[in-house]
């Protein structure tokens with residue numbers, strides 16, 4: 001990869017991606033829609049934040065996720081999915097777990113490790129785990145990781161369009177929030193699109209926010225229902241890419257049960273006066289970066305998921321949305337059989353104590369339990 005960060009935090013990649021963004025802005029002779037900026041910053045094949053070889057997730061990365069807290073998350077998900085896998089595996093059918101955005105593949109190992117103990121041998125042998133990873137270099141790393149660990153029922157593909165799955169369990173943890181968003185702003189008179197432009201800054205140029213009239217009819221259609229009594233400058237993120245995302249999954253599967261887990265809000269919470277600046281955040285080394293335009297390719301960019309919106313898009317694509325709950329209620333309900341087993345065993349070994357500490361962090365409302373939501377979707381069940 002083209003990872004060439006230097007000690008002072010500058011890198012050849014940042015310069016390359018900055019020039020590329022400036023070129024795009026010049027080409028358009030105007031401003032770049034925010035989702036196109038975010039796409040380049042996160043997913044440019046050579047310089048994108050998510051395509052580079054840096055460590056992103058975990059205490060030694062830029063942010064933590066439920067997966068990086070430890071093996072507990074995969075274990076509880078295994079308890080959650082096991083009954084559905086058992087019923088899908090009737091008639092000797094194969095069941096495929098598809099994970100999106102697997103990063104280092106830890107959830108795959110944690111879940112399959114726990115499922116190997118929960119399921120009968122005959123069902124576990126018919127279980128496959130497929131990671132969808134759009135980027136070649138990351139695919140190769142995951143592939144060799146699974147092979148070197150002797151995991152033969154694992155596979156990695158580039159997209160749902162490569163798949164045709166009869167019985168599918170879908171899992172995506174913190175993926176929806178990483179899908180590029182558009183931004184809109186109430187200017188006191190009308191909703192306008194927030195884009196990225198450039199201004200002269202000494203000898204060079206600097207990226208700045210620019211407002212434009214909304215041209216996209218899909219975006220116009222969404223903002224026409226937004227409140228118009230908000231304070232001037234109120235900013236909201238809108239994701240127009242969920243439609244293709246769910247359409248592809250729907251087309252590739254016959255029967256599906258999936259959990260999409262992310263931090264997010266209900267539609268009315270988005271317009272809370274305290275969220276005037278929107279929910280777009282930039283992260284690096286566990287801190288928030290004030291200017292999300294400052295270091296494309298080197299910082300994470302993410303926006304809260306509007307769960308009312310994503311749920312209506314999933315329904316329009318044909319899925320049944322069976323529930324949206326917070327991670328606290330979801331995990332406590334899913335972990336019940338595991339917790340009962342621990343209670344029955346009577347004494348706690350060190351490993352179980354460690355898992356229970358992780359569990360507390362995952363479900364506790366003031367840590368990860370309340371902000372994270374789980375949307376359960378179904379097809380053909």
Ligand SMILES: C[S@@+](CC[C@H](N)C(=O)[O-])C[C@H]1O[C@@H](n2cnc3c(N)ncnc32)[C@H](O)[C@@H]1O
Nearest residue numbers: 050057065067100101102103132173174175178
């Ligand atoms: C915040 S990371 C997720 C980390 C990981 N799931 C975890 O819980 O530790 C977001 C991931 O989503 C991936 N991603 C974004 N859009 C995707 C898509 N359409 N299909 C598959 N992965 C996608 C990114 O490449 C990145 O690996």
